[in-house]
Amino acid sequence: MNTNSNSYTIGYASIMVIIVAFLLAFVSSSLKEKQVENVKLDTKKQILSALNITDGDVASNYNEMVKDFVLNADGTLTEQSANDFKVDYSKEIKENRLHVFECNVNGEKKYLFPVRGAGLWGPIWGYVALNEDKNTVYGTYFGHEGETPGLGAEITKPFFSEQFKGKTVSKDGNVVLSVVKNGKVSDSSCEVDGISGGTITSKGVDAMLKESLSRYKSFLASAVATDANSGATKVEAAADSTAKCAAAKAVEANAAQASGKDGYGDFTAVEAAKANVDSIHQEVKDELKK
Numbered sequence: 001m002n003t004n005s006n007s008y009t010i011g012y013a014s015i016m017v018i019i020v021a022f023l024l025a026f027v028s029s030s031l032k033e034k035q036v037e038n039v040k041l042d043t044k045k046q047i048l049s050a051l052n053i054t055d056g057d058v059a060s061n062y063n064e065m066v067k068d069f070v071l072n073a074d075g076t077l078t079e080q081s082a083n084d085f086k087v088d089y090s091k092e093i094k095e096n097r098l099h100v101f102e103c104n105v106n107g108e109k110k111y112l113f114p115v116r117g118a119g120l121w122g123p124i125w126g127y128v129a130l131n132e133d134k135n136t137v138y139g140t141y142f143g144h145e146g147e148t149p150g151l152g153a154e155i156t157k158p159f160f161s162e163q164f165k166g167k168t169v170s171k172d173g174n175v176v177l178s179v180v181k182n183g184k185v186s187d188s189s190c191e192v193d194g195i196s197g198g199t200i201t202s203k204g205v206d207a208m209l210k211e212s213l214s215r216y217k218s219f220l221a222s223a224v225a226t227d228a229n230s231g232a233t234k235v236e237a238a239a240d241s242t243a244k245c246a247a248a249k250a251v252e253a254n255a256a257q258a259s260g261k262d263g264y265g266d267f268t269a270v271e272a273a274k275a276n277v278d279s280i281h282q283e284v285k286d287e288l289k290k
Contacts, residue, residue: 065104
């Protein structure tokens with residue numbers, strides 16, 4: 001065999017290419033499951049970072065603290081199995097499958113929402129964790145695919161994400177959590193400074209927050225409604241209690257007067273007080289119907 005011929009060279013090269021391609025395919029296939037698990041683990045680490053948890057075993061902490069739910073049209077939540085865990089929510093959002101993570105951090109309930117948007121050079125994403133009131137930021141995490149190092153890429157740094165802690169998410173049913181031009185914060189209750197030199201990326205984060213969190217308006221608003229109803233219920237209960245007390249005293253006084261006991265006098269004031277409580281009670285009910 002002439003090893004210097006063109007046919008030999010071409011044949012040898014072809015065989016080597018086939019062998020190498022087969023080996024690469026085999027290695028890739030063998031490692032695929034491990035790669036998928038690593039991506040899932042990294043996503044869980046991002047979620048925990050938004051909950052201000054950076055120490056300890058990621059898998060263990062996630063399993064103990066976080067539950068993944070999908071928001072139903074009626075505002076209820078359906079828990080997802082561990083096998084349904086997602087690492088990219090872009091498709092889920094398009095299909096109107098909105099994920100809500102219910103978390104337990106040191107005995108306190110938190111709600112966490114994935115957010116997705118576009119930066120200067122590519123996709124940006126993140127997670128926003130809220131307190132149980134569903135309106136106060138507990139923590140955030142932001143990531144990017146290809147923003148400029150030292151500029152837009154700074155959204156991943158703690159100095160940027162820590163600005164969001166304690167900020168208000170919505171007012172009067174509208175998302176007001178905002179990223180504004182660096183040094184231009186006018187309302188510190190809901191605005192944070194953008195990245196200096198990373199204006200477009202900062203605007204991308206601002207748009208991402210408003211667009212993504214607005215999808216959860218009904219769920220976020222339910223906390224306000226619950227608090228209002230809870231307060232009204234307490235007022236109503238107090239009115240009920242006072243009315244019953246006044247009525248009981250009136251009955252007791254009438255009975256005493258009928259039996260000839262002294263010290264009760266005129267009961268007009270007692271009945272007037274009861275009528276006043278009944279009036280307040282009715283006002284509360286009327287207000288609840290609005």
